[in-house]
Amino acid sequence: MLDTTKQAVRRIALVGAPNCGKTALFNALTGSRQKVGNYAGVTVERKKGVALTPGGRSLEIVDLPGTYSLRARSPDEEITRDVVLDRRPADTPDLLLAVADATNLRSAFRLVCELVQTGKPLVLVLNMIDIARHRGIEIETDALSRQLGIPVVAACAVRRAQMADLWQLLDQLSETHTFAKRENNWSEPSATQLRNLQREADRLIAQAVRYPEKPDNLTTRIDSVLLHPVAGLLVLLTVLFLMFQAVFDWAQPPMDLITSGFDTIGTLIQHLLGPGLVESFLVDGAIAGVGSVVSFLPQILIMFLFILLLEDLGYMARAAFLMDRIMGGVGLHGRAFIPLLSSFACAIPGIMAARVIDNRRDRMTTILVAPLMTCSARIPIYTLIIAAFIPAHRVAGFLSLQGLVMFGLYAVGIVSALGVSLVAKLIFWRNQPAPPFMLELPDYKLPRLKNVLIALMTRVKMFLHRAGTTIFTMTVVIWFLATFPMAPANATQPAIFYSFAAMIGHLIEPLLAPIGFTWQMSVALVPGMAAREVVVAALGTVYSIQGGADAALQVGHVLASQWTLPTALSFLAWYIFAPQCTSTLAVIKREAGGARWMWLSFGYMLALAYVASFIVYHIALAV
Numbered sequence: 001m002l003d004t005t006k007q008a009v010r011r012i013a014l015v016g017a018p019n020c021g022k023t024a025l026f027n028a029l030t031g032s033r034q035k036v037g038n039y040a041g042v043t044v045e046r047k048k049g050v051a052l053t054p055g056g057r058s059l060e061i062v063d064l065p066g067t068y069s070l071r072a073r074s075p076d077e078e079i080t081r082d083v084v085l086d087r088r089p090a091d092t093p094d095l096l097l098a099v100a101d102a103t104n105l106r107s108a109f110r111l112v113c114e115l116v117q118t119g120k121p122l123v124l125v126l127n128m129i130d131i132a133r134h135r136g137i138e139i140e141t142d143a144l145s146r147q148l149g150i151p152v153v154a155a156c157a158v159r160r161a162q163m164a165d166l167w168q169l170l171d172q173l174s175e176t177h178t179f180a181k182r183e184n185n186w187s188e189p190s191a192t193q194l195r196n197l198q199r200e201a202d203r204l205i206a207q208a209v210r211y212p213e214k215p216d217n218l219t220t221r222i223d224s225v226l227l228h229p230v231a232g233l234l235v236l237l238t239v240l241f242l243m244f245q246a247v248f249d250w251a252q253p254p255m256d257l258i259t260s261g262f263d264t265i266g267t268l269i270q271h272l273l274g275p276g277l278v279e280s281f282l283v284d285g286a287i288a289g290v291g292s293v294v295s296f297l298p299q300i301l302i303m304f305l306f307i308l309l310l311e312d313l314g315y316m317a318r319a320a321f322l323m324d325r326i327m328g329g330v331g332l333h334g335r336a337f338i339p340l341l342s343s344f345a346c347a348i349p350g351i352m353a354a355r356v357i358d359n360r361r362d363r364m365t366t367i368l369v370a371p372l373m374t375c376s377a378r379i380p381i382y383t384l385i386i387a388a389f390i391p392a393h394r395v396a397g398f399l400s401l402q403g404l405v406m407f408g409l410y411a412v413g414i415v416s417a418l419g420v421s422l423v424a425k426l427i428f429w430r431n432q433p434a435p436p437f438m439l440e441l442p443d444y445k446l447p448r449l450k451n452v453l454i455a456l457m458t459r460v461k462m463f464l465h466r467a468g469t470t471i472f473t474m475t476v477v478i479w480f481l482a483t484f485p486m487a488p489a490n491a492t493q494p495a496i497f498y499s500f501a502a503m504i505g506h507l508i509e510p511l512l513a514p515i516g517f518t519w520q521m522s523v524a525l526v527p528g529m530a531a532r533e534v535v536v537a538a539l540g541t542v543y544s545i546q547g548g549a550d551a552a553l554q555v556g557h558v559l560a561s562q563w564t565l566p567t568a569l570s571f572l573a574w575y576i577f578a579p580q581c582t583s584t585l586a587v588i589k590r591e592a593g594g595a596r597w598m599w600l601s602f603g604y605m606l607a608l609a610y611v612a613s614f615i616v617y618h619i620a621l622a623v
């Protein structure tokens with residue numbers, strides 16, 4: 001007779017290999033909207049949520065980073081190991097829900113065999129059963145359940161109807177349930193033990209799973225083109241290029257709509273209030289500042305739409321594979337690709353995604369260069385300047401010149417990241433050979449509209465939240481500085497010349513004059529440290545106060561009349577490198593484990609920005 005223990009399950013942890021659908025399952029169970037994506041390493045943090053079973057009980061669900069073994073090698077895997085082995089008292093699970101990708105059972109079962117050793121109450125979910133069935137893979141869940149001595153259910157995280165069995169099981173478990181009591185025999189497996197575990201997993205597969213005679217090789221056929229060293233790179237470049245064209249070509253109508261919306265509100269307020277301090281605060285400050293940033297939302301969304309579609313399709317891991325050779329040459333780990341790619345959205349998730357890199361040297365290099373990737377906060381700055389100074393010509397009949405310049409700015413960011421990695425490799429870690437790169441390529445999947453829309457909505461919310469908080473606050477500060485003290489009665493200059501902003505600007509200007517920055521730009525740079533797009537808001541506010549209300553929201557036109565081309569180019573160069581916002585610096589400090597790294601990255605980026613602007617400015621002047 002087995003020794004048993006009676007207990008009601010209250011907290012369940014989701015454990016499984018990367019990309020097996022844990023987060024999709026977590027979202028399905030808890031109604032959350034955590035990020036899922038068709039590549040390994042999406043989740044690097046543990047996330048909690050509450051699931052309400054059909055029987056009306058509530059269960060706490062913990063989503064964890066994916067791992068192939070409890071033999072944790074990287075910081076994200078350590079989180080999973082620690083939760084599974086009860087090393088995090090606040091997260092101790094009553095039950096482990098082992099999640100397996102039913103189309104990829106070898107590595108899944110090896111982990112399950114390891115989880116069995118921990119002696120913890122365990123349930124196996126065969127996720128992605130829809131795809132497995134479609135491919136003709138037959139899995140005998142009863143046989144598996146008998147072999148492993150644990151409940152086994154099939155599920156599809158993205159189809160409600162195919163979640164019923166799992167819900168029913170969860171309901172049962174949430175009642176007082178009898179579990180076989182088992183010892184914790186887990187110890188960190190050696191290479192030999194891992195091989196034994198794999199043999200055990202293969203034996204399970206042989207007994208309970210039948211594969212079709214003719215396997216589906218669509219993925220292999222597509223990959224023969226997309227992973228080709230030449231054709232693959234060409235496809236990658238084309239895709240990226242199309243993305244930048246789209247950013248410029250598709251965004252204009254919605255942008256105009258947003259701008260005219262803000263314009264109308266501004267005019268309305270002017271009519272209602274008449275000129276005065278309150279009117280100036282609302283129109284020149286809040287609306288000019290926040291409106292000038294919000295109008296760039298369409299561009300940011302188009303960019304994300306592309307990235308999300310590619311992520312869901314399963315293309316990102318391929319791109320990483322293609323770039324591995326180039327990245328390896330400059331001392332970047334192949335696994336750095338996804339963190340760097342995430343940094344196109346924002347350096348913060350990018351730096352966090354570097355947790356998937358097990359080797360400290362490679363992780364630090366990735367963290368150092370991640371902020372050089374063009375984050376979405378730079379999109380408003382780039383597009384503002386490009387639209388104002390670069391003519392909307394077509395090159396070779398169909399390429400937009402503006403899109404080309406944008407592509408170029410991104411390319412410079414990427415190339416300098418490669419350059420900095422090379423320097424870091426030479427200076428800091430001269431002799432260590434690069435470890436081999438192993439990355440599982442996910443199967444291609446049709447992007448799920450729902451995933452994409454949810455992720456886009458999350459972006460919209462984050463952006464509007466920033467606009468309403470950081471950007472708005474900074475706009476108020478700038479408006480205050482640019483309005484007070486007010487001009488004397490016998491003033492000869494526009495009022496702003498007598499303000500604090502002008503004083504601060506003139507104080508900083510001598511430092512920035514060699515790179516062609518005006519005093520207005522100098523003031524705008526300071527709040528830009530809070531978040532980069534604040535610079536656009538600050539310029540909007542400064543110039544609208546200076547130029548009268550009609551200048552509000554027409555920042556681009558104002559800049560075109562006030563700046564020279566060399567100044568504009570120098571400003572662009574500055575923002576390729578300009579030190580990251582304060583939140584990024586804080587994340588670097590936390591993830592790298594020390595303020596030293598934060599100051600290092602702040603310092604080197606500031607130096608690069610200054611040098612790059614100086615060179616660009618003087619070359620442009622000479623030409």
Ligand SMILES: Nc1nc2c(ncn2[C@@H]2O[C@H](COP(=O)(O)OP(=O)(O)OP(=O)(O)O)[C@@H](O)[C@H]2O)c(=O)[nH]1
Nearest residue numbers: 019020021022023024036037041042043066128157
């Ligand atoms: N067709 C189908 N797709 C699924 C299913 N579950 C997840 N997916 C998709 O599989 C991909 C990976 O899902 P995630 O939930 O991000 O995987 P994860 O296990 O959390 O991955 P990591 O966080 O990287 O460890 C996503 O594109 C999901 O939409 C399923 O049951 N059926």
Ligand SMILES: [Mg+2]
Nearest residue numbers: 022023042043
């Ligand atoms: Mg996940």
